[in-house]
Every structure is written in C-alpha cells, then in structure tokens.
Amino acid sequence: MDAVIDNLPFYLEGFGMTLLLLVVSGIAALVIGTLIAAMRISPVPSLRWFATGYTEIVRNTPLTLVLFFCAFVLPVLGSRLDYATAAIIGLSVYTSPFVAEALRSGVNGVPVGQAEAARSVGFGFSQTVGLIVLPQAFRMTIPPLINVFIALTKNTSVAGGFFVVELFAVGRIVANARGDQVIAILLAVATFYLLITVPLGLLAARLERRWVVQR
Amino acid sequence: MTSVLFDAPGPVARRNSLIASVVGAVAILAGIAWLYFVLNAPRGDLPGYFDPSRWEPFTEPLVWQRLITVGVWGTLSAALTASVFAIALGIVFSLLRSAQTAWIRIPTAIVLEFVRGMPVLLMMLFILLVLNTGSFWAVVAALTLYNGALIGEALRAGLAALPKGQREAGLSLGMRPMQSKMLIEFPQAFRQMLPIIIAQLVVLLKDTSLGYIVGYVELLRVSMNQLASFYGNYYLFSFFIVALVLYLTMNLTLSWFARWVARRTQRRTGMKAPNPDEENEELLRAKAIAESKQTPQGGIL
Numbered sequence: 001m002d003a004v005i006d007n008l009p010f011y012l013e014g015f016g017m018t019l020l021l022l023v024v025s026g027i028a029a030l031v032i033g034t035l036i037a038a039m040r041i042s043p044v045p046s047l048r049w050f051a052t053g054y055t056e057i058v059r060n061t062p063l064t065l066v067l068f069f070c071a072f073v074l075p076v077l078g079s080r081l082d083y084a085t086a087a088i089i090g091l092s093v094y095t096s097p098f099v100a101e102a103l104r105s106g107v108n109g110v111p112v113g114q115a116e117a118a119r120s121v122g123f124g125f126s127q128t129v130g131l132i133v134l135p136q137a138f139r140m141t142i143p144p145l146i147n148v149f150i151a152l153t154k155n156t157s158v159a160g161g162f163f164v165v166e167l168f169a170v171g172r173i174v175a176n177a178r179g180d181q182v183i184a185i186l187l188a189v190a191t192f193y194l195l196i197t198v199p200l201g202l203l204a205a206r207l208e209r210r211w212v213v214q215r
Numbered sequence: 216m217t218s219v220l221f222d223a224p225g226p227v228a229r230r231n232s233l234i235a236s237v238v239g240a241v242a243i244l245a246g247i248a249w250l251y252f253v254l255n256a257p258r259g260d261l262p263g264y265f266d267p268s269r270w271e272p273f274t275e276p277l278v279w280q281r282l283i284t285v286g287v288w289g290t291l292s293a294a295l296t297a298s299v300f301a302i303a304l305g306i307v308f309s310l311l312r313s314a315q316t317a318w319i320r321i322p323t324a325i326v327l328e329f330v331r332g333m334p335v336l337l338m339m340l341f342i343l344l345v346l347n348t349g350s351f352w353a354v355v356a357a358l359t360l361y362n363g364a365l366i367g368e369a370l371r372a373g374l375a376a377l378p379k380g381q382r383e384a385g386l387s388l389g390m391r392p393m394q395s396k397m398l399i400e401f402p403q404a405f406r407q408m409l410p411i412i413i414a415q416l417v418v419l420l421k422d423t424s425l426g427y428i429v430g431y432v433e434l435l436r437v438s439m440n441q442l443a444s445f446y447g448n449y450y451l452f453s454f455f456i457v458a459l460v461l462y463l464t465m466n467l468t469l470s471w472f473a474r475w476v477a478r479r480t481q482r483r484t485g486m487k488a489p490n491p492d493e494e495n496e497e498l499l500r501a502k503a504i505a506e507s508k509q510t511p512q513g514g515i516l
Contacts, residue, residue: 043224043232046240060417060466062424064435065459072439073455076448078258150332157334161428168337175344182344190333190341197332 003178004188007170014170015192021088021156021166022196026149028092033099040104055097063158066090071162087159091152098148106141107133139211146204153196167192254452264452272446273457286437287461293351293433294420297358301366301419302412304359306401308367313374330364335422339429350431354423362419369411373404410477417469424462434461 004011039051070086079086110133118128160168171189175182224232255263262268272278311323330338338357342348348356377400385395405412427435438458443451 044235044239046236046243050239050243056467056470057463060421060463060470061459062421062435062462062466064424064427065462068427068435068439069455073452076451077254077264154332154334157336158425158428161336161425168334168340171337172340175340182341186337186341186344190329190337193334193337194329194332198328201328201332 001181001184003174003181004184007174007185010170010174011167011188011192014165014167017084017164017166018153018156018192019196021084021091021159021164022149022153025088025091025095025156026152028088029095029099029148029152032092032096034103036096036100037103037107040100041107051100055100058093059097059101061094063090063094063155064161066094067158067162083163084159087162087164091155091159094155095148095152098151099145102144102148103141105144106137109140110136142211143204143208146200146207150197150200150204153193153200157193261449269450269453272442272450273453278442281442282434282438282457282461285432286434286458287465289426289431289433289437290420290423290465293354293358293423293426293431294416297355297362297419297423298416300355300359301362301416304363305366305370305412308363309370309374310396312367312371327364327367330360331368333361335361336425336428339425343429350426350429353429354426354431354433358419358422361422362415365415366412369408369415370401370404373408374400376407377403406480409480410473413469413473413476417466417473420466420469421462434458 036051036054039047040055042048067087067090070090071083074081074086081089114132114136115128118132123131156166157168160166160170160172165173167189171186175185178185251265255265257263308323308327311319312327314320314323335357338360339353342356343350343353346353346356374396381399381403382392382395385399386392390398423431423433424435426433427440430436432441435458438454438461439451443454446454
C-alpha cells in the first residue's frame with residue numbers, strides 16, 4: 001500500500017493525462033462524428049457512400065493499430081507531433097464512427113409516424129424537425145453517447161502503451177519499480193478508472209430509464 | 216426518414232441533389248488523390264511510399280509464411296480460445312446475475328460492474344504480473360473476463376425479454392425451474408441474442424491486438440516489430456498497410472457474418488433480431504426491458 005501512497009502525485013499526474021485525453025479526444029470525436037452522421041443521412045449519395053466506407057473501415061481497425069500508426073508511422077511520414085497529441089488524434093479518429101452510429105440510431109429511432117403526424121396537422125419542414133423529431137432523437141441519443149465516452153475512457157489506456165504517460169503507463173512504471181506490491185498498485189489504477197466509468201454508467205442508465213419514450 | 220419530413224423532391228431538388236453528389240464525389244476523389252501524391256512524393260533521396268522497391272519483402276514467401284502462420288494464427292488462436300471461454304462464462308454470469316438469492320445476485324452485479332468499468336489492457340497487465348501466466352493466457356483470460364461480462368448481460372436481457380408464458384408452460388409440464396431455464400428459455404434467448412454475441416466477438420477479435428502491448432506474439436507484433444525491424448524503417452509503411460489489410464479482412468468477414476446471422480434470425484423467428492450495427496443501443500434497450508421486468512418473484516434458479 002505504501003507504494004501507492006508514495007507515488008500519489010505520480011498517479012494524479014497520470015489521472016490528469018487520462019482526463020485530458022478523454023476530454024479533448026471526446027470533443028474532437030463528437031465534431032467528426034456529427035459530420036460523418038450528417039453525411040450518412042444526407043440525400044447526397046456520394047457523401048453517404050463516403051461516410052459508410054469511413055465508418056466500416058475505421059470501426060473494424062483495432063485501436064492498437066491506430067495508435068501504433070500515430071506513434072511509429074506518423075514520425076516516419078514526417079510528422080513532428082508529440083506522442084500525446086498524436087494519441088489524441090488517433091483516439092478521436094477511432095471514436096468518431098461510434099459517435100456517428102449513436103447519433104444516427106437516435107435519429108432513425110424516432111418512428112416515422114411521428115413525422116407523418118406532424119405533417120398531417122400542417123407542420124412545415126422546420127416545425128416537423130425542430131419541434132417533433134429532434135427533441136425525441138436527442139433523448140434517445142444521449143445514453144448511447146455516454147456509453148461511447150465510457151468506452152473512450154477505457155480506450156485511453158492503450159495510449160499508455162505508446163509513450164503517453166497516463167494512468168495505465170503510471171501503473172506499469174510503478175509496478176515495475178515495486179514488484180512486491182503489484183496487486184495494490186494496479187488496483188489503485190483500476191480505482192481511478194472506475195472513478196470515471198461507474199458514475200458515467202449510472203448516469204447513462206438513469207437517463208435511459210427517465211428519458212426513454214414510452215410507446 | 217428524410218422523405219416524410221418534406222414533400223417528395225421535384226425535378227429542381229433532384230437536380231440539385233445530383234449536382235451536390237457529383238461535387239462531393241469530385242472533392243472526395245481529389246482528397247484521396249492528394250493523399251496518394253503526398254505519400255508517393257520522393258522523400259529526400261528516397262523514393263515515395265508506393266515505389267516498388269518499398270514492397271520488395273513481400274515477394275519473399277518466407278515473409279508471408281511468418282505473417283500467416285505466426286501472426287494471423289497468433290491472433291486467431293487467442294481470439295478463438297477466448298471466444299469459447301467468454302460464451303461459457305457469459306452463460307454462468309447470466310445465471311448468477313438473475314439468481315433468486317440476493318447473496319448470489321448482488322455480489323455478481325458488483326463484480327460485473329467492476330469488470331465492465333476497467334480497461335481490458337489493465338486486466339491483461341494484472342493477470343500477467345500477478346498470476347504469472349505468460350502472455351498468451353494473460354490475453355485470453357482478460358478477454359474472457361471482459362467479454363464474458365458483456366455476453367452475460369446480453370443473455371440476461373434476452374432471458375428477461377422472453378414471453379412469460381414460455382417459463383409457465385415449462386413449469387406446468389412438471390419441469391423444475393432449472394430444467395425449464397436450460398431446456399426452454401436459454402436456447403431461445405441465445406438464438407435471439409446471437410447477433411449481439413457475434414458482434415461482441417468482433418470486438419474481442421480486435422482487442423487481441425492489445426496483446427502487442429503485453430508482449431504476446433500476434434499479427435501486430437509479428438508484422439510491425441519482428442518483420443519491420445528486421446527489414447528496416449524503409450519498409451515500415453508497407454508493413455503497416457499489409458497488417459491493416461489483414462486485420463480488416465478478418466474483422467470485416469466476422470462483421471459481415473454477424474449481419475447475415477441477424478437477417479437469418481429475423482427471417483426464421485419472425486421477431487426483430489437486434490442489429491449488430493447498433494449493438495450499444497440495442498443492448499441498452501434490452502437491459503432496460505430486463506430491469507423493468509425484474510420483479511421480486513420473477514427471478515428463479
């Protein structure tokens with residue numbers, strides 16, 4: 001246990017890096033994912049095909065491969081980014097198709113009858129979308145989006161394998177130095193992760209129950 | 216979706232859509248062409264990345280032999296072993312989690328919550344350092360635990376979403392609760408949740424590459440560490456592209472299979488099978504159903 005207490009500042013540094021990776025790549029993934037989702041439901045065929053291809057390819061590529069590319073192949077291609085920035089780019093790209101799918105399933109989840117009913121009482125396009133469809137899509141989208149961010153939290157640990165000193169890397173470094181207390185050291189790392197993932201999970205479950213539209 | 220939001224597009228709207236489509240296609244192709252020329256531009260005295268000299272190692276059969284027999288096989292054997300164990304563990308988890316005794320149900324729920332909230336990579340490191348299993352079993356055990364927890368939740372949701380009459384019919388025939396569960400309910404729940412389980416196995420297959428970080432010899436390590444270091448940085452990009460193509464081939468095949476099973480399940484049972492593309496959302500919805508249906512006297516075992 002004293003190995004954990006002695007290294008608490010180091011742990012907090014790693015936790016800060018994990019939070020930084022989570023927040024910055026979370027926001028970036030939200031932006032890219034929204035663009036991809038908009039392309040995917042747009043009436044323009046070429047954009048739709050591009051978005052579908054992008055989603056399929058990125059989603060079926062292992063994250064380790066993506067971050068390997070950022071850490072080892074990008075420098076060979078001439079990039080001068082530091083490892084943390086490169087990892088943020090990799091995590092954003094990897095997470096974006098999952099964001100896009102969550103958004104798309106939210107919009108697709110609103111039954112057609114809702115829009116039909118809105119039009120049948122004389123609503124125009126902006127009223128149908130703004131007053132009827134989007135509010136319902138938004139409610140159905142938030143819980144799966146939170147789940148995407150939970151997955152992202154856990155995925156930031158992979159960056160620890162590629163020179164970024166975040167929680168996982170801190171755990172590995174401390175465990176290598178103090179081989180006698182590996183269990184306590186790694187459980188402390190796990191606790192920091194649970195500090196982010198469990199509250200987010202409870203929030204998702206709560207919103208899911210409260211916001212789900214009863215049909 | 217779009218068509219019910221506004222009137223059917225007339226000739227002008229259709230023409231505009233066509234123009235936008237062509238402009239979009241040109242922009243995307245221009246982007247791909249730009250990427251190609253940037254990569255293919257000479258680097259100092261060295262040729263571009265698509266120059267034939269950069270791909271020379273792939274003319275040697277030995278390279279392919281290593282990629283396939285050590286790399287792909289390492290990835291597939293870990294994934295296959297972990298899949299079998301994960302499904303078995305998932306069945307056990309779903310039974311324990313829906314047990315009638317609170318002494319079994321609540322600790323299982325806590326364990327599941329713990330396992331699901333932790334990175335798989337951290338579990339691999341933990342098993343590797345604490346249990347000293349060697350990297351193959353560290354990878355397999357961590358993937359089994361994590362995916363077993365998720366498959367367990369999916370199965371539990373599938374059990375809870377079955378019509379109540381299925382169990383009542385079994386009991387009325389004189390079956391014990393456990394018999395009815397294993398003979399009547401489980402086969403149906405398993406079939407209903409098969410697409411989600413296969414989609415989860417795609418995630419498992421992808422996650423075997425985490426073994427690279429804990430030193431397991433799989434496709435990523437063979438291609439990028441062993442072969443690329445042996446042949447030198449000159450070929451790094453080429454090896455990366457080949458590794459990417461091999462991974463995409465395996466994962467896309469399994470994804471396609473998951474979708475095929477989903478379509479087939481839907482046709483055979485007439486019930487809407489969960490779409491593996493929307494795994495997260497469907498799993499959540501199934502869980503919400505499971506929770507709302509879980510009455511105190513509902514759980515048996």
